[in-house]
Amino acid sequence: MRIFIREHLKKIFKLYFCYYSILISISFFIINHNAFAESSFNKNSKFISLNKYGDYLAGSYASQIGDAVYAAKYYKNVLEVHPKNYELKIKTIKLLLIAGKVEGAKDLYNSLKDIDRTEEIIKIFGLTIDLKNNNYSSAKKKIDLVSNEGLGRFLKPILKLWIYAGLGDEKQINKLINEINVNSKFTSFNNYHKALVYDLINHPDTENVYETLIESPETRSIRAIQSYALYLKRVGKKDKSLSIVNSYLKQNSDNPIIEHARYNYFNNNTQRNIISINYGFAEVFYATAKALSEAEDFALSSIFIRLSIILRPESSVSYVLLNEILEQRGKWDLAIEPLKKIKPNTPLGEYSKIKIARNLNRLSREKDALKVLNDYLEINPESAKVYEALGDLFRSQKMWNKAVDNYNKAINKKRLINQKDWRIFYSLGISYERAKKWQEAEPNFKKALELNPDQPLVMNYLGYSWVEQGKNLNEALKMIQKAVMLRPRDGYIVDSLGWAFFRLGEFDDAVKNLERAVTLEPEDSIINEHLGDAYWKVGRFREAIFQWRRALEFGPEKAAIPKIKLRIEKGLTKI
Known part of the structure; x- marks a missing residue:
């Protein structure tokens, strides 16, 4: 259903008042049992006081349905009365991070005591704050608090590697690199970050490590290829560099991340993908967020991508991943916001405008969606993908003739028709058929099958x-x-x-x-x-x-x- 109604908010308020009614009805029982009342609701107790219990219930419900913004808001109301409730502080920090309210999360974190007994993700958030302030000595102490089990087993060695890079301790870097791949299940991930650290400190073995990475399809990634190609270009091996780009990052791939990597290769003045220690940490958090997202752990993946953005706020691919995570949770309105951070005159700019328009359409904001796409055509009037998106928009509104016009414009703008273009001919065929123009529809379905039998x-x-x-x-x-x-x-x-x-x-x-x-x-x-x-x-x-x-x-x-x-x-x- 395209009509978007915040029914969950109605449920929150309904629950809020429902529980208040229940609490009022039982308050007579509590009043008649003073000893129970005093022990259960005094301000130093772990229990929630009566006048904030509605907020607590509303926050709990919002948290259960995945509305981090409102859950954090209600929990913060409770914390105003119960500032020493440690468990609730931890919950609220995580919710604030999921919601992107970093400053609020930081304020609550700074009020915590006994950091060593808190959850691993909170320790990593504290570590991120230190990294943002380039306080690597403090960050080193915090990483030592992280457990060697669970996520810590995966993250701790690489985070330590980057901390030593930040401290300029090459002896410890070499020692740790020799240790981390012994019986490790994360060899490819570790080797990728080994290459990035070596690249940043100009280690003589950098090229060999990169070469090993891209030899195998299992360890070859877009990010590794991009970093290696930039390294080769920087050290004067431009022919080899360009050969790698054209072999693995093919033009017109229809993958916006590959197109973005190509764009960065040809327009990167620094000739480095990772230009600082903090970018290295951001890369670790990005990879973690992506893995957790693929495992459908949307809460933790949301936190890790927010941590990555804290350390590398201009990273377009991080905003793309955040958008994907929010869309996976059905948060169409929130998913629009990160895409607005992406520069429009880049390959991901085109991609982001199309996704913004699709989400606006899901929210029944068709006019806004249309404006986003038409505004982009003012910048790039040759964009076949945007004309195709306009066709999709009109088709979703059953405006068949307008859909036909835009699909035909998209086809005419394409320099080359290949196998992946079956979808546009299929969509054009549907639009003709629904407009009762079968003679025009049938050849387009046949063309789609010719491209993808x-x-x-x-x-x-x-x-x-x-x-x-x-x-x-x-x-x-x-x-x-x-x-x-x-x-x-x-x-x-x-x-x-x-x-x-x-x-x-x-x-x-x-x-x-x-x-x-x-x-x-x-x-x-x-x-x-x-x-x-x-x-x-x-x-x-x-x-x-x-x-x-x-x-x-x-x-x-x-x-x-x-x-x-x-x-x-x-x-x-x-x-």
Whole structure:
């Protein structure tokens, strides 16, 4: 649903007042038990006082549903009355970091005592504060407090390596490098940071370490390739440097991170990816955030990417990752903010504007989305990707002719059409078909299949369209069967197969597949209608009427409603 309503906030306030009502009702019990009241709610107790319990409950609920901003706000209200509640301080610091309220988190951190007994992530936050202030001696003491287990096992050796680099202690750097790869499960990660440290301190073995990294696909990363290429360019090996870039960071890759790496290579005046010790720490936190995000630990990944941004606030790729993490949590409005930090006249600038527009569209702010894309075209009128995004925007609003116009502009702006462009021809085909221009739609679906012959979405759409028109039925059936084989759990594709059997008069096979489609997509109106039709054809009349009634419940298009009602009233044989 594209209409965005902050229902969770309504629930917070509902809970807030609900619990206050409960507390008022039980307060008479508490008053009549003074000893209990005094021991449970005095200001030095670990319990929360009565007048702040509503805030605590609201904060807990907000935290549970992933709203860090409001959770932190309510917990801070509680801390005004209970400033010594250590556990609540820790929770609030983490929530403030997730929400990007770094100064608030820093203030609370500075009020903590006994840092050694707190959570590892809080220790690492304290370490980050020291790093930001270039206080490496204090940072070294804090890293010693971090556990050798869990995340500490992964992070501690590399953080120590960068701290020694910050202290200029080459003897300790060499000693630690000899230790960290012994029986380590993180050899590739360690070697990458070994290369970065060597690069920064101009160690004679830098090139060998980089070379080892990019030899294997398992250890070769965009970041490592970029850093190595810049190193080679800096030391005068420009031909080798350019060869590496063109081999591994190919132009027009359709990967914005690769395009960004190429842009940095050709426009990086410092000729270094990591230009300072703090950038090294930021790189560690970035990699950690990415790994945690892929493991769907969104809370910790949010904190680590915020720590990375503290130390390297101009890093575009960090803002891209933060955006991805917020989108994974469905925070479309918050996900827009980090993208605004990215400069528009860069490869990631184009990418960020498109993503901002998509999120605005999800928030039902279509006019704002349109403005973002049109404003970008003022800067870069040749952007095929932005015209494609405009096509997507108009298609989502069912403005088929405008979608067609923009998809065609996108195709005309492309210098080269290749396999990955199947999607734009598929989208153009859909827009033509929905605009009732089948003669124009069909060639675009065929072009999409020419570019990507085994694309199940295209095979399904083209096959289903042929079935609906009663043409090429045998070819359509084979095409849809192949699509089902490739995506067996896609209810819409399974529905197409069932409907193809129906149109061929093979009603038992139709029922079998349409029943499965309804299981996969139980609330789709069209699939329920199709199953009703198939039931009627095999004599299961009551079940047919039941499915048609369900089809009416699940939001059919206006034009379909009279047709479904007529089926319920008269069945199929009398229509």
